[in-house]
Amino acid sequence: MWTLFQIEVYKIFRRPRTYIAFAAITGLIGIIQFGLKLDGEQYVEFMMRDITSSITIEGNILNGYQVCYIVLQVLLVHVPLLIALVAADMISGEANMGTLRLLLTKPISRDAFLVAKFMATMVYTLLLLIWLAILALFLNMLIFGTDDLFLLKSSYIVLLRENDIFWRYCGAFAFAALAMSTVAALGFLLSLFANNSIGPIVATMSIIVFLTILSTLNIPLFSYVKPYLFTTHMIGWKEFFDIKVNASNEALSGTIQHPMRIVQSAMVLLTHIVLFLLISIWVFRKKDILS
C-alpha cells in the first residue's frame, strides 16, 4: 500500500498538468497583490464608502490579513476547478493513456490501488491549499504587513485584533482543505465512469455549480435538502472570522460565534468524502477494464 501510494504521488508530480493549478494560483494571487499594492487605497475607499460617514477607522486597513481574506473569498470559488483538473483525471486519465490495463495486470489489489490513488489525490489537494496559504497569507503578511482585520458582513461589522487572527486563518485553511477534499473525492468518483478526463472534469464542475445554486436559492422547497448538500457547507471557513460578543456587545478575543456550525459542516463534508470513497471502491471492484 505504501509503495502504491508513493508511486501515485510520484506520478502526480511528474505530470505537467499538475503544475497548471499551482501556476494558476500563483498568477491569480500575484495579480491581486499587484493590483492592491498599486491601487489599494481606492479599493479600501470603495469598500468603506457606506460606513465612513458614521465611523472613523485608523491604521493599516489593507494589511496582509485583509488581503488574504479578499484572496480567499475570490479564489475558493475557483479552486474546485483546479482540484478537479487532477482529481477527475486520476482513473479516467489512466484509462485514456491505456496504462490502467497495464497497472491492473500487476499483482496489486484493486482496493489498495484505488485507496492509494485517493490518498495521493488528497495529498495533491492539501499541497495546493498549503501553496495557497503560503502565497495568500504569509506572502501578503510580508508585502502588506499586519494589523487588525476589519470585515464588513451583511448586517454588522467584525473587527478582529491583530493577535487574534492568525489561528483563525489556520482553522480556515484547514476547513478549506476539507471542503476541497470533498470536491476532490467527487471528481475522483466521477473519474471512474469515463475513459477520458474531460467528461469527469466538466461533470464535477457542473455538479458543484448546480448544487451551489441550490444551496444559495432561498426557496422554501429547497430548504429541506440544503443542510445535506456539501456545497452548503463549503463556505464554513468564514465562521472562523465571526467572534462572540458579551452582553455589552464587546468582542471576546479567541472565540468563535458559532463553533458548532463549523463542527457540523466539517462532519457533513467528512461524511461526503467517506461516502464518495466507498462508492468509488464498490464501483471499481466491479468495473471491467475495457480501455
Next chain:
Amino acid sequence: MQPLVKITALTKQFGHLTAVDHLSFSVEPASVYGFLGQNGAGKSTTIRMLTGLIMPTSGEIEIFGLSLAKHKKEILQQIGAVIEKPDVYQYLSAYDNLQLFARLSGIRPTRVSLMDQLAQVGLADRAKDKVAGFSQGMKQRLGIAIALVHQPQLIILDEPTNGLDPQGIADIRHLIIHLRTEMKKTVIVSSHLLSEIEQVATQLLIIHKGKKVKEGNASELFDPAKTVVQLSTEQNETAWAVLQNSAWQPYLERITPEGIILKVDRRQIPALHQSLVQLQIPLISLQPRHSLEDYFLQVTTPGYVDTLSN
C-alpha cells in the same frame, strides 16, 4: 502433465452480447499457445479475463493450479502481460517506466538489472528519453521489457505485432521463440494473423464469435503433408486432363475457375514444378497454401468457399 492454464466454460456477456461463449481450453507448460481469431472474435476479452481485467459472467479460470477468482494476486505475480497496445507513461523515461512497473510487480531491481532489461530489448541507449518520443516498435519493446521485468512464468501477449514494421514483427517472433526454447517460459499469444501464429505456436486455438472452433497441436494442424497447392495455367482444363494421366493423378483435388487444386506434401512441391515443365503445361502461378488457412477462413469468413471441400 498438469496444464499451466485451464479454462472451463468461460463466458462473458456485455448486455445482450455474448463476447465469449463457454470457452474451454488448456495450455501446457513451456509451450507457445496461439490464440487465433478475427477481430471481434473474443480473443482480447478472453485474455482480459485471464489477467483479471474483466470479470467472467460464468466459468472457471485456473492458472498454476489456482483459481484466478480466489488467488488473483499470487497468480498475477507470475504473469507478465502486454494487452493490445503497450501503453506506458508518456511523460516518464523508459527507465522510469520500467522501474515503476517493477516496483508494482513487487520487486526492487538495481539500476544495473534495469539497464540490462532495457538492453535486452534494444533500448539501453534511449533509457533516459521520454517515451512520448518513441516509435510504436520501441513502445512495444518497452512493453515487453515491463512484462518480463519480474521474471514471470507465463507471458501473455495480445496482438503483439499490431502497428509494427516487418523488422519489429520479426523481433517479436524471435523473442517469443527465445522465451519458450531458452527460458522455458509459457507464452499465450493472440493474433488475427495466421502467418504470425504459425511460425511460433506449439498449440493453437481458433475462436470465432466467442466460441472454440478448433484446438490442437500446431505441428498437426500445420501438417506439411496436407499442403494445398493451387496451380494457375493458361489452359486449366487441358492441364487438368494432362495431370489426370500423370503420376500426380492421386493428388488432384478439383478444378476451379481460379485453377487446379492439389493436396501434396510440401516437400513434393519442387518435383511438382519440375513435372509441370516436363509435361509442357504453361504455368502462370503455383501457390502452396496450408489446409489450416482454408479451414480458418472457412469458419471465420462469412461466404467463404472452402477450396478443399467443394
